[in-house]
Ligand SMILES: O=C(O)c1ccc[n+]([C@@H]2O[C@H](COP(=O)([O-])O)[C@@H](O)[C@H]2O)c1
């Protein structure tokens with residue numbers, strides 16, 4: 188346990204802010220590119236932030252990867268999802284066979300997929316699977332803590348190590364995604380605890396429950412928070428009591444990526460809850476994140492607002508798996524391509540002043 192805490196502490200201590208000098212140089216480059224000032228809108232801000240991460244005025248993206256963490260949830264026994272928990276391992280196999288939405292989108296966008304079993308409640312074995320199972324699902328948070336301190340620490344470490352290994356293989360833009368029946372319940376509970384907002388405002392329909400079932404889900408989350416009483420100022424305690432193994436894994440990925448100054452595109456409601464935990468733990472992490480899309484899951488907007496992240500896409504999606512993040516990676520890549528490939532006014536011999544300036 189103490190060995191795990193040391194690794195976590197070392198990673199957190201290695202995180203440093205964006206390089207403001209590189210960002211200023213990138214901002215000046217933007218002003219010299221052959222386009223009216225500001226005309227690439229938010230693409231300009233994206234490229235400037237990545238310049239701050241890569242510490243160069245001319246950043247590049249060469250290798251995109253999405254890390255998908257899978258885990259199960261004891262709280263599914265309370266009837267909080269529209270689908271049975273058995274769908275988690277079934278969908279993980281679907282990922283491994285290439286048949287899920289995330290596979291199609293990752294192929295289209297040329298994004299490497301890393302699929303991690305950090306806590307699926309079934310035996311899974313496949314050559315393409317990263318088997319790092321910490322437990323066969325979490326305990327039921329409505330009755331006590333979802334994880335033991337050791338389980339949470341191990342899951343965080345799985346994430347940190349997966350990020351490090353993926354970056355060591357060359358990835359310079361990461362996305363995160365997840366698979367876990369019941370995990371919108373965990374994400375809502377985390378968000379309610381950390382944002383100190385009413386559970387109902389942060390609890391949605393997940394995979395497709397009806398309004399009556401949503402009210403029940405709200406009561407289950409309220410019970411979980413009452414039973415566990417996690418300290419809202421302690422993000423790791425909140426994560427341990429009402430989170431999930433795959434969510435802890437994603438928190439680890441964010442820490443491990445930011446430690447190496449690699450930008451991460453986050454996905455929907457669950458991965459944004461992981462970003463909330465990570466950013467509460469270390470506020471600098473937020474500077475390295477891009478919000479891929481606005482999920483229709485109730486409360487997603489509230490978490491993004493707290494993180495001061497503006498979603499890149501709004502496509503009314505609520506799938507998870509990293510789908511919205513992988514779509515948005517193409518926008519992030521486009522921002523870097525325009526920034527780094529365009530000619531300057533001087534290079535192209537184009538007049539660089541508005542007529543009456
Ligand atoms: O990404 C989102 O915003 C999102 C919103 C609703 C559901 N999901 C996915 O659906 C599963 C969780 O839904 P539920 O209803 O079982 O809690 C999980 O596998 C998520 O990937 C994902």
Ligand SMILES: Cc1cc2nc[nH]c2cc1C
Nearest residue numbers: 270274278394506507508
């Ligand atoms: C089929 C299915 C696919 C998913 N992908 C992410 N969450 C999911 C939930 C279900 C039910």
